[in-house]
Amino acid sequence: xxxxxxxxxxxADVVIVGAGSAGCVLANRLTQDPKLQVILIEAxxxxxxxxxxxxxxxxxxxxxxxxxxxxxxxxxGLAGRRHPWPRGRVVGGSSALHAMGxxxxxxxxxxxxxxxxxxxxxxxxxxxxxxxxxxSPFAGEEGYGGCGPMALCQPATPHPLTLCHMAAGADLGLTxxxxxxxxxxxxxxxxxxxxxxxxxxxxxxxxxxxxVRARANLRILTGILVDRLTxxxxxxxxxxxxxxxxxxxxxSARRAVVLAAGSIGSPSILxxxxxxxxxxxxxxxxxxxxxxxxxxANLQDHLLSAGNVYRARRPVPPTTTQHSESLTYIGAxxxxxxxxxxxxxxxxxxxxxxxxxxxxxxxxxxGEGYTLMFGITHxxxxxxxxxxxxxxxxxxVIDPRYLEAEEDREHLLEALEWARRIGSAPAxxxxxxxxxxxxxxxxxxxxxxxxxxxxxxxxxxxxxxxxRMGTDRxxxxxxxxxxxxxxxxxxxxxxxxxxxxxxxxxAAVIAVAERAATLLVF
Ligand code: FAD
Numbered sequence: 001x002x003x004x005x006x007x008x009x010x011x012a013d014v015v016i017v018g019a020g021s022a023g024c025v026l027a028n029r030l031t032q033d034p035k036l037q038v039i040l041i042e043a044x045x046x047x048x049x050x051x052x053x054x055x056x057x058x059x060x061x062x063x064x065x066x067x068x069x070x071x072x073x074x075x076x077g078l079a080g081r082r083h084p085w086p087r088g089r090v091v092g093g094s095s096a097l098h099a100m101g102x103x104x105x106x107x108x109x110x111x112x113x114x115x116x117x118x119x120x121x122x123x124x125x126x127x128x129x130x131x132x133x134x135x136s137p138f139a140g141e142e143g144y145g146g147c148g149p150m151a152l153c154q155p156a157t158p159h160p161l162t163l164c165h166m167a168a169g170a171d172l173g174l175t176x177x178x179x180x181x182x183x184x185x186x187x188x189x190x191x192x193x194x195x196x197x198x199x200x201x202x203x204x205x206x207x208x209x210x211x212v213r214a215r216a217n218l219r220i221l222t223g224i225l226v227d228r229l230t231x232x233x234x235x236x237x238x239x240x241x242x243x244x245x246x247x248x249x250x251x252s253a254r255r256a257v258v259l260a261a262g263s264i265g266s267p268s269i270l271x272x273x274x275x276x277x278x279x280x281x282x283x284x285x286x287x288x289x290x291x292x293x294x295x296x297a298n299l300q301d302h303l304l305s306a307g308n309v310y311r312a313r314r315p316v317p318p319t320t321t322q323h324s325e326s327l328t329y330i331g332a333x334x335x336x337x338x339x340x341x342x343x344x345x346x347x348x349x350x351x352x353x354x355x356x357x358x359x360x361x362x363x364x365x366x367g368e369g370y371t372l373m374f375g376i377t378h379x380x381x382x383x384x385x386x387x388x389x390x391x392x393x394x395x396x397v398i399d400p401r402y403l404e405a406e407e408d409r410e411h412l413l414e415a416l417e418w419a420r421r422i423g424s425a426p427a428x429x430x431x432x433x434x435x436x437x438x439x440x441x442x443x444x445x446x447x448x449x450x451x452x453x454x455x456x457x458x459x460x461x462x463x464x465x466x467x468r469m470g471t472d473r474x475x476x477x478x479x480x481x482x483x484x485x486x487x488x489x490x491x492x493x494x495x496x497x498x499x500x501x502x503x504x505x506x507a508a509v510i511a512v513a514e515r516a517a518t519l520l521v522f
Pocket of ligand 1: 017018019020021022023041042043044086087088089090091092093094095097098099100101102103224225226227260261262263265266269460461462463493494495504505506507509
């Protein structure tokens with residue numbers, strides 16, 4: 001369905017805002033009950049760009065019509081650079097432009113959620129929902145799902161550099177593992193990818209197929225930018241108002257509104273509705289409904305660095321998947337595989353340089369080089385999102401405060417060391433003609449190394465935590481996913497994660513939404 005006009009009467013039992021990873025899962029699962037009428041609202045449109053389906057084309061989708069194209073504030077920890085923050089604005093959300101890695105996370109990542117107040121959100125509780133969501137290449141084995149909407153694969157014919165990368169890790173004594181979603185997460189392995197028959201599988205492809213879309217109790221409304229919530233006289237959330245082009249649209253929720261607008265969208269809608277840090281809202285002229293300092297706070301994101309770049313001895317063939325087929329997670333500070341790995345070093349089969357390094361001479365052309373990207377898994381730095389204006393068309397202020405914590409800086413320097421060790425391991429001899437970045441002068445002192453990583457680091461695209469689930473004063477949602485102090489309002493998306501999982505977060509967002517669909521009682 002396309003855009004709607006303001007004079008349409010729009011009402012449902014449940015209104016879900018945002019047809020991204022979480023919203024698509026919820027829309028499917030909630031409408032399995034034919035008595036529940038659901039409206040799913042999305043600011044973007046139905047996916048139309050053929051590049052969405054092409055796994056290799058994912059970097060080209062940034063800056064297109066399906067990208068919100070957010071930008072961070074200048075980051076002092078990253079040499080004052082502003083970071084582009086792509087986010088999906090289309091049915092499928094960020095799963096329509098992401099890099100397709102599917103890693104559940106380490107069991108202790110979820111123990112950390114529970115310890116932070118997300119009572120009941122531990123590994124044992126989430127594990128059935130990871131399985132429910134997936135059709136794994138290892139279906140039939142204990143611990144893997146066989147019937148879920150998300151079809152997963154590992155590269156059938158891995159890129160030669162991928163094989164080399166895994167062998168180099170083994171050269172250094174890292175124990176290979178079969179996949180990231182088994183009993184261990186650290187060690188060289190192939191990435192698990194959301195690619196089916198050579199094409200990207202978005203969460204919308206998986207959960208909103210033609211059969212689900214044909215359900216009489218589901219309406220999908222695209223092209224509506226939700227501005228704010230509407231409330232009844234008792235303070236209950238009773239709907240949303242938004243813009244569909246020039247038209248103002250009101251959508252009523254008889255039982256509940258569920259925000260699934262993501263780590264940037266959900267806190268922004270709350271704040272525009274008067275739920276957020278009172279001082280910030282008042283300074284923008286937004287009437288304060290509830291003073292909630294936790295809204296927009298606790299922002300955290302993974303960094304990767306681009307990178308440890310090499311000139312190749314021989315031509316590098318193009319990718320047959322999505323350029324990045326092997327992330328090696330490393331427990332650098334602990335050899336205990338029962339603990340979450342703290343570093344990651346991945347291979348990208350082309351030269352990748354951050355904007356902080358791109359101006360420097362010496363980068364090889366595609367086909368002539370490759371990159372070891374390195375990062376940290378559990379950053380301590382915490383940033384925040386604030387509104388810049390009450391106008392929903394104006395992007396919020398995004399300040400992740402990357403590398404503000406000393407521990408993150410130390411960890412990233414260790415990750416650089418590990419990348420260079422792997423890059424110079426015997427297995428890479430057949431490929432490594434010359435290490436181009438960092439340059440010798442970047443390696444002279446700790447300061448020069450730190451200056452290098454500050455310029456090399458880029459977002460790994462995993463912002464979470466801005467409407468944190470918990471039970472303390474600054475938590476935004478309770479463990480039952482209701483927004484504290486606002487009856488009839490729930491949040492289900494990456495914003496409620498108390499902290500990052502070890503790897504990319506999409507699989508965890510899907511599992512959270514699967515579990516949410518069984519918990520929400522309307
Ligand atoms: P989203 O999927 O972003 O969905 C939010 C939806 O809400 C969007 O469709 C948006 O348009 C809509 N919306 C927002 N505001 C409004 C509003 N006001 N009105 C109406 N609609 C609104 N994760 C992985 O696991 N593996 C990867 O390889 C990976 N790579 C990534 C690469 C990139 C470039 C990006 C951007 C992300 C990547 N991620 C990856 C992260 C992953 O895609 C996200 O964490 C996940 O999709 C978040 O799901 P969500 O439901 O919280 O939000």
